[in-house]
Amino acid sequence: MMHLLLRVEQTGICQWIRSTDSIFGYYGILTVHAIGMGIVVGISACVDLRILGFAPALPLRPMEQFLPVLWLGFWMNAASGTLLLATDATHKLANPDFYVKMMFIALALGCLRLLEARVFRDPRADTAPASTQARMLAVASLACWLGAIIAGRLLAYQAAM
Amino acid sequence: MNAVHLHLLLNHIPTVGFGIALVLFVSALVGKSSDLQRAALAIFFVTAAVTLLTYVSGSDAQAAVANSPGVSTALIDAHETAALLAFAFMQATAFFSWLGLWTWRRIGRVVAWNRTAILILAVVTFGLMARAANLGGEIRHVEIRTVLDSGAPAADAPPGERLTLARSWGRFVEEHAWVWPTCEILHFVGLCLLFGAALVVDLRILGVGKRLPLAALYQLLPVGVLGFSLNLATGMVFFVAMPRQYIGFLFLLKMALVVLAAANLLYFTLAEDVWTAGERDHMPITARLAAASAILIWIGVLFCGRMLPALGNSF
Numbered sequence: 084m085m086h087l088l089l090r091v092e093q094t095g096i097c098q099w100i101r102s103t104d105s106i107f108g109y110y111g112i113l114t115v116h117a118i119g120m121g122i123v124v125g126i127s128a129c130v131d132l133r134i135l136g137f138a139p140a141l142p143l144r145p146m147e148q149f150l151p152v153l154w155l156g157f158w159m160n161a162a163s164g165t166l167l168l169a170t171d172a173t174h175k176l177a178n179p180d181f182y183v184k185m186m187f188i189a190l191a192l193g194c195l196r197l198l199e200a201r202v203f204r205d206p207r208a209d210t211a212p213a214s215t216q217a218r219m220l221a222v223a224s225l226a227c228w229l230g231a232i233i234a235g236r237l238l239a240y241q242a243a244m
Numbered sequence: 245m246n247a248v249h250l251h252l253l254l255n256h257i258p259t260v261g262f263g264i265a266l267v268l269f270v271s272a273l274v275g276k277s278s279d280l281q282r283a284a285l286a287i288f289f290v291t292a293a294v295t296l297l298t299y300v301s302g303s304d305a306q307a308a309v310a311n312s313p314g315v316s317t318a319l320i321d322a323h324e325t326a327a328l329l330a331f332a333f334m335q336a337t338a339f340f341s342w343l344g345l346w347t348w349r350r351i352g353r354v355v356a357w358n359r360t361a362i363l364i365l366a367v368v369t370f371g372l373m374a375r376a377a378n379l380g381g382e383i384r385h386v387e388i389r390t391v392l393d394s395g396a397p398a399a400d401a402p403p404g405e406r407l408t409l410a411r412s413w414g415r416f417v418e419e420h421a422w423v424w425p426t427c428e429i430l431h432f433v434g435l436c437l438l439f440g441a442a443l444v445v446d447l448r449i450l451g452v453g454k455r456l457p458l459a460a461l462y463q464l465l466p467v468g469v470l471g472f473s474l475n476l477a478t479g480m481v482f483f484v485a486m487p488r489q490y491i492g493f494l495f496l497l498k499m500a501l502v503v504l505a506a507a508n509l510l511y512f513t514l515a516e517d518v519w520t521a522g523e524r525d526h527m528p529i530t531a532r533l534a535a536a537s538a539i540l541i542w543i544g545v546l547f548c549g550r551m552l553p554a555l556g557n558s559f
Binding site: 106108109110111113114117118120121122124125126127128129132137138139140141142144145146148149152228229232233235236237240 | 425428429432433435436437438439440441442443444447452453454455456457459460461463464467542543546547549550551553554
């Protein structure tokens with residue numbers, strides 16, 4: 084397994100990403116990753132905060148139209164994240180923090196799926212106040228994104244060391 | 245042109261801008277003119293935004309003159325501390341001024357406590373700013389130095405060794421390893437709030453999610469502004485602790501883009517036609533351009549910030 088990971092790290096593209104001065108190299112991919120994070124977490128947080136009572140005049144159900152943008156951000160980050168992982172696979176995959184980050188992201192996306200089913204498809208979502216269940220999901224979603232950001236930042240410090 | 249030129253170009257704007265806005269604000273309160281009041285709040289906001297560039301270019305200006313003959317490092321340090329205090333109060337004034345403009349569009353007036361907060365903060369800021377500006381002037385202008393601090397270069401500490409407010413903070417950050425990562429995490433959280441709110445509002449103006457009423461979307465602006473405030477505060481934590489890490493073109497570009505973004509936010513906060521447009525109404529071209537440029541500006545800010553470790557000298 085370790086051998087395979089080393090082979091991945093030593094592929095031409097991964098070597099180029101690590102060593103190039105081009106803006107499309109390591110930091111360029113990190114930039115894409117940061118923009119993707121802003122899109123996914125940002126839109127998700129807007130939905131969560133709305134459920135929790137911010138901007139009460141804003142109808143919830145039409146916010147569903149922003150979910151394709153959110154998923155665009157998600158795929159941007161899946162792609163850039165895969166490249167970042169491949170360049171440092173032996174260290175990242177041996178680091179428990181990496182799995183903590185993945186778990187938080189999976190849980191946050193789970194919350195989003197549940198909110199889609201229970202809030203966006205609920206015809207009463209915009210007439211009745213948000214249910215306790217919806218509020219709990221919104222809080223859980225914010226907490227998971229915060230967890231993913233913390234784990235991601237700490238992962239970056241460990242990579243630098 | 246470098247950061248030193250920029251510092252010299254912009255160093256009167258904080259004092260003059262706040263002076264003008266303060267006079268307008270007091271006249272508006274006395275004359276009960278709400279238009280004048282909004283103009284004053286807008287000038288407070290714009291002045292504070294431009295002052296960001298004045299403040300961050302000061303570090304390069306300091307490095308440029310610190311070793312010149314006749315320049316007192318004590319004076320430079322005093323100027324830096326005075327400027328930091330004035331800057332903090334100025335940003336607080338700008339925050340409440342923006343809040344005032346935002347509530348004005350919603351309820352047609354600025355609430356009393358907010359007016360009072362702006363007045364007190366603006367008066368304090370103007371006093372602190374005038375002092376910072378005067379100390380800054382004294383660095384190179386012998387003719388305005390008071391007798392007391394004109395001489396005694398022998399008692400002067402070597403550059404960078406006197407324990408100023410900023411250097412104490414730098415030392416605190418150095419000695420407490422948790423401060424930097426914590427602030428970076430908060431900087432990323434702020435980024436998400438800011439970028440998310442900007443994206444939803446700007447994409448809606450550009451035609452995404454047309455069923456969302458724009459009038460209601462106006463309520464989302466404070467989410468973005470709170471995210472920005474968090475990032476301004478944590479960003480200052482980084483800059484004040486290690487100013488020499490944030491020099492060079494890329495960082496100045498990031499700050500200049502933030503100033504442009506502030507102007508963009510002011511446009512959307514004051515605009516009427518944007519927020520009253522219905523689902524089928526035609527969105528004015530200026531609003532579309534402003535929305536598209538806002539998204540590009542924030543992507544630019546993220547790019548500059550993320551590339552700083554690669555192209556600059558920070559981490």
